[in-house]
Amino acid sequence: MVAMKDTHITMAHGGGGIAMHALIEEVFLEAFSSTGKKGVQEDQARIVLADLVAKGDRVALTTDSFVVDPLEFPGGNIGTLAVCGTINDLAVGGAQPVALSAAFIISEGFERIRLQRIVASMAETAQQAGVSIITGDTKVVPRSACDGLFITTTGIGTIQPAYHISIAAGQPKDVLLVNGTIGDHGATILCARGDLALETSLRSDCAALHGLMATVLDAVPEVHCARDATRGGLAAVLHELAEASGVCVCLEENAVPVKSDVTGLCDILGLDPLHMANEGKLVLAVPPKYAQQALAAMKAHPLGRDAAIIGQLEAAPNGKGSVHLINSLGHARLMTLPSGEPLPRIC
Amino acid sequence: MPHNYNREAFRDPSLVNKLFAIIEATAKRIAPTRTVPITIMEVCGGHTHTIFRYGLETRLPDLIEFAHGPGCPVCVLPRGRIEEAIAIARHPEVIFTTFGDAMRVPGEKGSLMLARAQGADVRMVYSPLDALRLAQENPNKKVVFFAIGFETTIPSTALTLLRAKALGVQNFFLLCCHITIIPTLKALLEQPDFRVDGFIAPGHVSIVIGTQPYTFIAEKFFRPVVIAGFEPVDVLSSLLMILQQIEQGKALVQNQYTRVVTERGNAKALAAIEQVYEPKLECEWRGFGKIAYSGLQLREQWHHYDAERHFRVTPSKVSDSTILQCGAVLTGRIKPQQCVAFGASCTPNTPLGALMVSSEGACAAYYQYQGIQKWSQ
Numbered sequence: 001m002v003a004m005k006d007t008h009i010t011m012a013h014g015g016g017g018i019a020m021h022a023l024i025e026e027v028f029l030e031a032f033s034s035t036g037k038k039g040v041q042e043d044q045a046r047i048v049l050a051d052l053v054a055k056g057d058r059v060a061l062t063t064d065s066f067v068v069d070p071l072e073f074p075g076g077n078i079g080t081l082a083v084c085g086t087i088n089d090l091a092v093g094g095a096q097p098v099a100l101s102a103a104f105i106i107s108e109g110f111e112r113i114r115l116q117r118i119v120a121s122m123a124e125t126a127q128q129a130g131v132s133i134i135t136g137d138t139k140v141v142p143r144s145a146c147d148g149l150f151i152t153t154t155g156i157g158t159i160q161p162a163y164h165i166s167i168a169a170g171q172p173k174d175v176l177l178v179n180g181t182i183g184d185h186g187a188t189i190l191c192a193r194g195d196l197a198l199e200t201s202l203r204s205d206c207a208a209l210h211g212l213m214a215t216v217l218d219a220v221p222e223v224h225c226a227r228d229a230t231r232g233g234l235a236a237v238l239h240e241l242a243e244a245s246g247v248c249v250c251l252e253e254n255a256v257p258v259k260s261d262v263t264g265l266c267d268i269l270g271l272d273p274l275h276m277a278n279e280g281k282l283v284l285a286v287p288p289k290y291a292q293q294a295l296a297a298m299k300a301h302p303l304g305r306d307a308a309i310i311g312q313l314e315a316a317p318n319g320k321g322s323v324h325l326i327n328s329l330g331h332a333r334l335m336t337l338p339s340g341e342p343l344p345r346i347c
Numbered sequence: 348m349p350h351n352y353n354r355e356a357f358r359d360p361s362l363v364n365k366l367f368a369i370i371e372a373t374a375k376r377i378a379p380t381r382t383v384p385i386t387i388m389e390v391c392g393g394h395t396h397t398i399f400r401y402g403l404e405t406r407l408p409d410l411i412e413f414a415h416g417p418g419c420p421v422c423v424l425p426r427g428r429i430e431e432a433i434a435i436a437r438h439p440e441v442i443f444t445t446f447g448d449a450m451r452v453p454g455e456k457g458s459l460m461l462a463r464a465q466g467a468d469v470r471m472v473y474s475p476l477d478a479l480r481l482a483q484e485n486p487n488k489k490v491v492f493f494a495i496g497f498e499t500t501i502p503s504t505a506l507t508l509l510r511a512k513a514l515g516v517q518n519f520f521l522l523c524c525h526i527t528i529i530p531t532l533k534a535l536l537e538q539p540d541f542r543v544d545g546f547i548a549p550g551h552v553s554i555v556i557g558t559q560p561y562t563f564i565a566e567k568f569f570r571p572v573v574i575a576g577f578e579p580v581d582v583l584s585s586l587l588m589i590l591q592q593i594e595q596g597k598a599l600v601q602n603q604y605t606r607v608v609t610e611r612g613n614a615k616a617l618a619a620i621e622q623v624y625e626p627k628l629e630c631e632w633r634g635f636g637k638i639a640y641s642g643l644q645l646r647e648q649w650h651h652y653d654a655e656r657h658f659r660v661t662p663s664k665v666s667d668s669t670i671l672q673c674g675a676v677l678t679g680r681i682k683p684q685q686c687v688a689f690g691a692s693c694t695p696n697t698p699l700g701a702l703m704v705s706s707e708g709a710c711a712a713y714y715q716y717q718g719i720q721k722w723s724q
Contacts, residue, residue, distance in 0.1 A: 196473055269473075270706075329360050329579065331402030333716045339696045343447035345706070346473065346500070 009110040014140025024138060027116055031123040032102075032133040045134035047099065047156070056158030060095035062086060063154040071118065071148055073192035075185075075203030078151055079122035081279055084208045086155040087129055088228040091210035092282065094165045094217060095157030100126065103137040105150040118149070129208040131155070163217065169224040170245030172315040175291035179212060179282045179298050180205065180306035182234050183262040186276030190265065198268075200261045207280030212303045216284065219297035225285035228278070232337070235274040235323070237283050239337050241313075242321030245285075249323040251311040251335070270345025274325075275338060285313060357578030358401075366583040367406055373590045374408040384412045386542050386679050387589055390528065391549035392419030392707025393577050399712040401579045411586070414542075414679025415702075415709030417531055418549050420496040421448045422701040422708040423632045427663035428524050429454030432493050435522060435658050436467040442485060443469045444478035445493040446500075452704050455665040459493075475507035475521075482511070482519035491520045491654045498555040501525050501643065502616035505623040508645075508652055520654035523645055526630060528552055529560050530641040535678060536568045543679055545571040545589040547582065550604045555620075557612030558602050565598040576604040623649055633701035634673030671700040676709055683713040690714060 012019040029041075052059060066082040076084075082102065090097045102122065106115065126133050184205040191200050209228060217223060225245065229237040234256065242249045258273045266273050280303065286294045291309060298304030316322065323335040356362070377385070389395055395415045398404055404413055417423055429452055436443035436459060443459070450460045450471060463469035468488075472478050475492045482490035494504040504521060511519045528549060535541055548561055553574045561572045571592035575585035585603040592599055602608050623646060630642025645653045654660070667673065671693065672686040683689050683702065693699040695711050702708035706715065 195477055327401060328358055329363050329401055331405070333400070333402055336695075336715050340451070343450055343471070344473065345448050346446040346496075 007112055009106050009108060009112060009115065009140055011108050011140055011142070013106070014138065020138070027112070027119055028136060028138065031116075031119045032126075032136070034123050035126045035132045045099065045101070047134075052098065052158050055096060055098075055160070057161040058159040060090050060093050060157040060159055061154070062089040063152065064089060065150060065152040067150050068189065069147070070189075070192050071114075073188055073204055075188060076206035076279070077118050077121055078149060079118040080125045080206050082151040082153045083122050083125040083129065083131070083133075084206050084279060085230065086153040087131060087208040087210055088280075090155050090157035091208070091213040092165070092226040092228050093157075093159060094163030094213070094223075094226070095159045096214070097129065097131045097155055097157040097210050099132045099134045099156055101135040101154045102133050103139075103152040105139050105141060105146050107141055107143050107146040107148055109143050110149060115149070125208065129210065165223055165226050166244075167225055167227060167240055168244040170241055170247050170285045170313050171224060171287065172247060172313055173288050174224055174247075174285040174313040175288050175294075175309055176249070176251070176311040176313070177284045177286065177291070177294055177298065178229070178234065178257065178308060178310050179209075179301075179304040180280075181257040181259045181262070182229065182278055182281055183258060183266070183273035183276030185279040186233065187262045187265050189277070190269075198265065200265065202259065202261050205278055205280035207303055209280060209282050209303065212282060212298065212301045215301045216294055216297050220286055220290045220294045222290060223284055223286050223294070225283075227283050229281045229283050230279060231277050233273070233275040233277060234281070234283065235272070235335060235337060238323045238335075239321075241283075241285065242316075242323050244321070245313070246316055246319040246321050248314040248316045248321065249311065250314055250332070251323065251325050253325050253327045255308055255310045257306045257308050271342050274335070275342045288312075354578065357576065357580040359580065362580050363583060366580065366587060370411070370583065370587050370590060371408050373587065373594060374410045377590065377594050378410050381410065383542075384410055385544050385590070385593065386412050386414050387545050387547060387586060388414040388416045388543040388679060389547040389575075389582070390416035390418040390532065391547075391552070392422070392705065393549070393551065394547055394575060394582055395419070395709055395712050396707050397577055397579060397582050399716045402716075403579060403582060411590075412679075415676070415712070417535075417632065417635065417677050418497065418528060418552075419702070419705050419707040420500075420526065421452055421705040423526065423634060424449070424452060424495060424524060425631045425633045426454045426665040426667070427631075429458065430456070430663040430665060431655070431660045432459060432522055433457065433462045433467070434660060434663075435491055435654055436462050436469050438489070438658065440487075440489050441468065442481055442488050442490045443467060443493065444472045444481060444490060445469065446473075446495065447471045448705065449493055449495055453698060455663070475504045476510070479507050479511055479514075479516060479519055482516050483514070486518060489518050489520060489657075491522055493524070494521045495524045497526060497528050497549070497552050498620070499551040501527075501620050501624065502555060502613070505619040508623050508649060509619060511652065520652055520657055521645065522654040523624075523643060525624065525643040526632070526641055527626070527643065529556070530626075531632070531635070531638055532564060534635075534638045534641070536564065536570070538678065540680075541678060543570065544593065546573070547585050547589070548572050548574040550574060550576050550581075550608065553602075553604065553608045553612070555613050555616045558600050558608060558610050559612075561600045565600050569598040571598050572600045574600075574602045574604050574608050576606070622646075633667065634677050636674075667701070668699050673700040673702055676702055683710040686710070
């Protein structure tokens with residue numbers, strides 16, 4: 001095969017000819033067939049409706065595009081992010097993930113061995129999560145049109161009839177929980193770019209959360225809200241919750257778990273861990289009577305060892321949601337969202 | 348941070364509570380001698396940030412007010428300078444490098460971030476040395492570093508130029524917008540209606556310049572000065588030291604930030620600054636106007652590194668909107684929310700005035716932390 005000898009992706013790999021078919025066969029199908037059944041290549045994946053119906057009364061559908069610099073970093077790569085991110089978007093709705101699609105936009109000149117490495121880790125992550133990657137697409141674009149590799153994944157899942165989790169379902173007195181330290185991913189990416197010349201032991205928290213979510217849902221009869229805190233950090237999720245539920249979110253700053261390396265990095269750069277991205281952090285709002293149960297369930301799971309209660313919801317005067325941060329001195333202040341991506345403050 | 352210190356100790360709630368209690372008792376003793384409140388200026392934006400982040404102002408006795416000073420370099424950068432930066436960045440052969448701080452600062456027509464979106468090669472760096480490395484890696488490009496900031500960043504740009512010279516790098520340039528704090532404090536103090544009773548002096552700047560340059564404030568203008576660290580305990584201790592001076596009728600320069608600040612400062616850093624830069628006759632500050640000797644320029648032997656000369660930039664003069672009262676806020680005459688534009692036409696997303704630009708600016712801090720209230724826990 002021609003493609004086998006190629007060390008780099010070229011425009012030919014997106015041209016619909018022999019090179020493209022070889023690439024799909026040798027890189028993508030080779031890896032992703034391990035996550036599901038091998039079969040005839042149709043233009044679409046087919047899912048048996050009865051299998052879905054048996055598992056729930058609603059289908060959840062979500063899609064997400066992944067761009068990250070650098071593509072590989074301690075704790076993961078763009079491929080593991082693309083699998084976990086979409087699984088997590090399903091999981092926080094109470095959905096059991098069933099299958100994913102994966103679309104790749106690759107710039108010409110991309111190293112084939114690197115692509116294989118990323119695709120292999122995607123397959124491994126999906127397999128571990130018990131989710132199949134059942135359809136996909138590949139495009140190759142000129143070097144100037146994309147810097148390396150972009151991946152879009154779409155996922156479907158099934159929701160059991162009993163689950164009614166919503167970002168708008170937060171109630172006054174609900175207790176807020178998070179499954180571990182925040183900001184690890186954002187801080188890891190900043191360091192992995194290499195221009196800070198800082199050495200840390202930080203790793204991205206990139207992880208599929210559906211197992212943890214299932215554990216919590218088994219243990220707790222009522223979960224009002226669940227979200228994974230990704231871009232924009234814990235702050236962004238809490239703002240979404242406050243606005244959608246029309247409540248005041250009261251966050252205890254000192255109760256939020258943060259690794260000292262993350263705090264240190266943020267102090268140096270004038271950033272706030274609350275705004276730093278995560279890729280494996282689950283934020284829950286549960287009725288106060290179930291808070292301890294939820295905490296215990298989280299702590300018993302490998303992805304929730306550092307879980308903590310971080311605050312609670314309060315009734316909002318005139319129903320207008322807001323987020324309040326209570327610091328170690330007992331002082332409460334309004335937490336606003338930054339206007340864009342937080343930029344390091346140096347001077 | 349040169350010392351590995353226990354940061355939590357400087358945020359200890361019991362220590363903070365004790366300091367508030369002593370400050371209150373001291374204020375009570377001083378109160379009968381005062382007809383107007385005591386106004387303390389924290390010069391540095393870092394202190395403004397601490398005061399708001401920890402809500403220190405809300406727990407102070409009525410007698411004490413903070414005036415939020417000019418020490419946020421991004422805030423006081425004139426809009427014309429941003430226009431000049433953008434004009435240079437648009438040259439096709441230029442890689443324009445800047446600290447993240449300056450990326451979003453609006454000029455007259457846009458920001459460096461917008462210029463980048465429109466095709467200029469603008470890159471964020473963490474150190475001027477990164478910019479120098481870019482110049483070495485891209486010999487066919489001209490790499491320009493946007494040199495902004497006070498004495499906290501001046502030594503790093505000076506040392507970078509010294510290294511550029513040693514390495515013989517020809518394609519590296521500085522757009523020098525450095526400013527110095529001492530002439531500015533002097534200009535403030537010389538204003539006839541300047542009401543500030545004492546200064547919390549900047550910590551990081553003082554690591555470089557030492558405590559000695561503040562002496563004139565105590566001796567000539569009879570105002571207490573305390574150089575402070577950036578944790579709540581630092582700021583409150585410094586405030587207390589100022590109040591004690593006021594109570595005792597003294598005006599001294601004291602150093603609270605002893606863990607890093609010395610009397611003479613950092614001799615090597617000062618020598619590097621001296622070697623590369625000289626004061627300009629006058630320098631424009633956003634919100635202040637022109638202040639004599641408050642800006643730096645490259646000495647003659649460094650002129651071939653000067654981006655303004657190399658790119659023949661036409662100085663761009665952009666006036667602030669006349670409805671804004673940035674100057675009055677900066678000098679402590681009014682509080683941010685007393686300005687008509689505050690929160691209306693001037694917000695952190697659409698900053699019209701200097702102090703709304705950076706999170707360290709007084710107006711942005713007021714805006715961000717507005718609606719402060721206590722929650723029963």
